[in-house]
Amino acid sequence: MRIGEVAKRSGVSVRALRYYEEQGLLVAERSPGGQRHYPDSAVERVRFIQNLYAAGLGSKAVVRILPCMDHGVLTDEMHERLLAERARVQAQLEELTATRDKLDDVIRAGQAYRADPAACARAS
Template identity: 60%
Template sequence: MRIGDLATRTGVSVRALRYYEEQGLLASTRSESGQRLYGEAAANRVRLIQQLYGAGLSSKTIAELLPCVDAKVSTPESRERLAAERDRINTQIAELIIARDRLNDIIDVASGPNPDCDYV
């Protein structure tokens, strides 16, 4: 599939797909006319990259971990790194839960009208 098709299928911009290639996260072949061509597995790869970015991993970290993902094996170092990322995410989740609970408390307390706090 061409880069525009991959972008449409994954909801990722063409520019981002080109960046993924520059970073070594995604590979393509070229048609005779020079257009990028991707296999069917590319869509899953892009979704994985997006999930890892969404989890806060850098492109450098993703590039270092993808060979282990591709080989379906890991090293003690890669497992340690993934565990550290998981722990970081768990900390963020806990902090977000606290923030959500504080907002809920504010919403509950502020259920009555207050002229000093009129956002509507």
């Protein structure tokens, strides 16, 4: 699969794919003409990389994690790092959930004011 197709299917830019390749996160074979060709599995790998970045991991951490994913080998240090990152992401989820719940409360409370906009002005 060519680089443009991987970009389209994974939702990332061609530039990002080149960066991933420079960082050793993604490997492409080269045609005799120099064009990059990726296996079909590259799309899923790029999505996984994107998820790791979205979770707040940097390039260096991602570079260390991907071999574990590829080979199923996890050092004690990496296991602890992943557990710590998971705990951080879980805390973010809990904060976002609490914020969503507060917004739901405000929305429910605001339903009365939708029927009577003047009541909102009187409440301020």
